[in-house]
Amino acid sequence: MTTQTTAQPQPGATTDDSPRGTGFGGLLRAEWTKFRSVRGWVIGMLLAVVLMVFIGVFAAANSSIGCQINGGPPKTGKACVPAIPHGPGGEVVSDSFSFVHQPLTGNGSITARVTSMTGEHADLTGRPVQVGNGPGMVPGLAPWSKAGIIIKQGTRPGSAYAAMMVTGLNGVRMQYDYTQDTPGMPGKVSAARPRWLRLTRSGDTITGYDSADGVHWTRVGTARLSGLPATVRIGMFATSPGDVVTQNSFGGSSNQGGPSQATGVFDHVSLTPAVAGGTWAGTAIGGGGPAGAGPGGGPSGTPFTRAGGTFTVTGSGDIAPVTPGPGSGYPTVTVEQSLAGAFLGLIAIVVVAAMFFTAEYRRGLIRTTLAATPRRGAVLAAKAVVIGAVAFVTGLIAAVISVAVGVPKEENQGQVLLTVPALTEARVIVGTAAVLAVAAVFAIALGAVLRRSAAAITVAVVTVVLPFLLAGLNIVPSGVGAWLLRLTPTAGLAIQQSIPRYPQVTSVLSPVRGYYPLSPYAGFAVLCLWAAAALGLAFVLFRRRDA
């Protein structure tokens, strides 16, 4: 026997490379070494990236839009995208309505009485939809049919405005710059209960008032439209968004939609200062004339008629932000639509995360781990930090590639990207990575609690992915689905919602359309709570149980 005593350190002496001993940092390095040295786990993470990008880009593979403009040659893709108005805030907006207007220079105001608003919309009971006052249209107002007075920067769609209006079902409102909405008097308008509306401009500030009798006025709200030119357009308008009825049923929701139009009747119209000889011009802004008046409801229709002091204005369209879903007139796409692959990434990451812990129990490695580091809480924390960080980086890489590849692909096919501020886009991308990271922590905590990979993975996938499926595909009634999206870990995916939900736009509440019942950060907080609760339980059990 040859014993090389020279190579043998004295007992008790350490060959520690850090003089202060192994703290939490050393533990992190140990767990990171454990993670990266199992080839299957590293492959699992790479797979998560590949699958996320593939699904994201695949989901972006819409049919190319085809069109033929004015009898010209057939075109496809981006060439078919109409000129999309963007509001003052940069968001994509609908800006089409019938406008009866005069110029106004400097300060001034408009007052008008609305005595009636009527409308008609497509019959959605299953009969074929036909535009125009023929068969297929039935009388009725959409909830957000609008008629009222407006001060607008100009006739260019997308320009700044402030308006007072009566609506189909939502009473009097003051709205400005597409996204802002303030309620005024409630109730429907009728000849017996007319509504008086007033807008006053003072510099950049426009104030809206309403009144039941034209004597007692209530201030509804104030809009500050910065950069408003000296001369603006002022007048009356009417418009009505396309009617959408969503039928939620098993296996999916069906959306039926069709055009609608609204007609407002105004009298007691007065302008201050009164413009001598001022004439009212009628313009169908953004093709928002009466439905069916021209081919496809085009601008050739007459937006208004005048009988003495009574104006009758008829229009269709909307003055509102464009939201995803069937309500808008365009094929729209959102940033988060390229991140649909997050689900597959989520499953892959959850599997790896759960195994990262349960594998310790499989062959008794946990005893070696705890012999090396008896502080169990620190071991669990180190594992959670390592897997969370790995999942975050994995998710971030995948999300960035998905958006960078998927979004331009959609746009090239003729989809209208609902643009959002850069910060929002960053929140969507980083948030997706964060959801994967927190889900990984959730899964590793489940692994520590359940100690069996099969059980941990099942619970994690069922709680994170299944609620989305049930709510998103309307497998459960929508009320139940909304609660699932509030209470289960799936709520975290709300962080992907890039377009806010506007109360003044009828939209389909569905996560598939990018709408969650909770706000992005509240939803993410719900997921974090779940992960924290699971981690807390894991912490208690891991310390109490025998290894």
Add this chain to the structure above:
Amino acid sequence: MSTAARTQPAATLTTGVRGGTRLGYALQAEWTKLRTVSGPAWLLLGAAALTIAVSTAAVGATRCPHGMICPVDTTKLSLTGVQFGQAVVAILAVLVISNEYSTGMIRVTLAAMPGRHAVLAAKAILVAALVLAAGAVAVFGSVLAGHLILPGHGFTSARGFHPVWLSYGPTLRAASGSVLYLALIALLSLGVAVVVRDSAVAIGTVLALLYLFPILLAFIGNAHWQHRLERWTPTVAGLTIQDTTGLRSLAITPWAGLGVLALWAAGALLAGGLAFRLRDA
């Protein structure tokens, strides 16, 4: 072990020997394995209970008020729980094989029964039979819930809703097809698990197979691809067996849809059988 008690080697065991074929022995052995641990029984019970509970909740939460048009497929609604039950069934099927790999018992199994195809066939037959039995209970319970609850919620025959009962042909087809659907999901999962071996990866793969395609279908806007997914993915095509209304607008007919799932299951089992046969244990 006392030498006195030991019998002489070989050919002396005729007293304790039973007859049968190779598959027969494998079936007996695998059946003994299944019934001597509590996991499979609980999972089967869980699958049935979950299916019935979710179906009951779904029909309980759905109403058709007067004067409204309700585009509801009452039979499909009554079978909602199958969407959940299939996850439990898939886990059962995965664990039947992956548990043996995680404990190393697969070597004992194959030392006892070197005919690998017989072992896999026995597992498949038993899993399918057990799932058929549990699935029949689950589906019958679900249909019963729909039958009892839905007429009270406005889904009456007077308003044109067909009865949710087995005497109505399409409902009988949907119900019996759902039982078969669950069995096919189990076989698909078993096949995947044989290929993958590790229980964690197998369960992840199977759950992704079950739930990813419906989600993807919701996201993609390309009608061409939607049609393809509806026709060729295991769960979307397979669940068309539950449709009893709007059959004309389906991308694939109910039985053909179930056939697509059967193809997936057969493909998975084939791949599993091949891997099982060729790989070292």
Add this chain to the structure above:
Amino acid sequence: MHATIEVTGLRKRFGPTLALDGMSFTVQPGQVTGFVGPNGAGKSTTMRVILGLDAPDEGQALVNGQTYGSLRHPMRVIGSLLDAGALQPSRSARNHLLWLARSQGLKAERVNEVIAQAGLQGVARRRAGGYSLGMRQRLGIAGAMLGNPAAIMLDEPFNGMDPEGIVWMRGFLRGLAAEGRAVLVSSHLMSELQDTADHLVVVGRGRVIADTTVASLLAAASGDRVTLRTSAQPEATTVLENAGATVAATGTDAMTISGLPAERVVALLSGRAVPFSEVSAHRATLEQAYMELTRDAVEFRPAGFDAAEAEEVGR
């Protein structure tokens, strides 16, 4: 009926590692064959190939002249225990044996018999997951004996056994051989087999180094070296070298002689009146013989350690 295990020219490669490199040997009935070699020598792989669990790249393994896969009831021909821990922890020992019995077309009574033989009556209905390693070994052996096979193959059966268990195991293996069964027992420690095995198959680096009886292995390892103590080294050297021996001094009064048996050395020295204090024939232990054989075949030799110290902890 007697059974043999025949292994012919097995070759198997796992990636870059050549696990088996022409492994060939035969296990005869009526004796305990020790299957020894250092870690990674290919013992377990060979056993897995015999059981049809691993497919060899070349060569074949036959049990009673048949491949394992073609046996209708393999456990009635050859019983085996590769890994005592390979069982479903939640299943009771009795039920574990029961499914094995069903797979061989055996009736449930046979299960009770082997439970009694293995001394597991008291615990047979408990979860096997709660068993100690020794109890699992007994359960595994009960499983191997279930089909009352003519051949038995055990991989490292002494692992995890207490001294009492080792004594029991030795007696058990001797008893099996005495009944005419072919017994193949692997070990990486020759000492475990010293008083058990009749025949030894020593392997290293995937091939057989020695296939011999214990007696002849010992003789071969001892050679015919003789240790001599004498105060008259030069005279003794002259005398013995003239008689044809090779002589090497190992100390001031000690020397090693090879080429002459001890009796001849005594006769020669006595005849020439060379004084000596001790003449002894060198007796190698089995362990030394084994070390000698496998010196070149050890796969993992840590720096500063002899192969004898490299002890397998379990694979």
